[in-house]
Amino acid sequence: MTNTRNAAETIALQSLAWLVGNEELLGVFMGTTGASQEDMLTAAHDPEFLGSMLDFILMDDNWVIECCDANKLPYEKLYEARQSLPGGGNVHWT
Template identity: 75%
Template sequence: MTLARNAAETISLQAFGWLVGNEELLPIFLGATGASEEDMRKAAHDPEFLGSVLEFIMMDDAWVIACCDANGLAYERLAEARMSLPGGGDIHWT
């Protein structure tokens, strides 16, 4: 199931807020992406950037659970939101 674009952006903004508030995980994200805090502020409403935030969080089930629990979301919502943002469609290798 995919979500409407507005719903996907809302969920990704919730995930972004959770990530920014996570003192342990935020430095890992910044190190992995090379982004600065200023870069993050500028890109906060860019759907492609928000998709990358969701992809980062979805790298670890514990992060997905913590993010979704903090935001009152079903665990599958992050993946559904990612699929609805630019670049988030299923990849077909054949």
């Protein structure tokens, strides 16, 4: 595992902690994914789950801003972290 991957997982875990602390958004996440709190605890060490959770936050600019502000991260860091986790590569349709 590279330092980039470790850094991405750290950012994703910080983002997960922010998500868990946001009751309203957590409900949306759990309703959308069907994940229970127990599922989230179990999956917190799974890079694929962390990537999917970042995909969810990245769906809304306001969520990105709130998450990054809470974690004192530059706004582009969530996207960069997502790119370093499984399934995060850029998709080119052409």
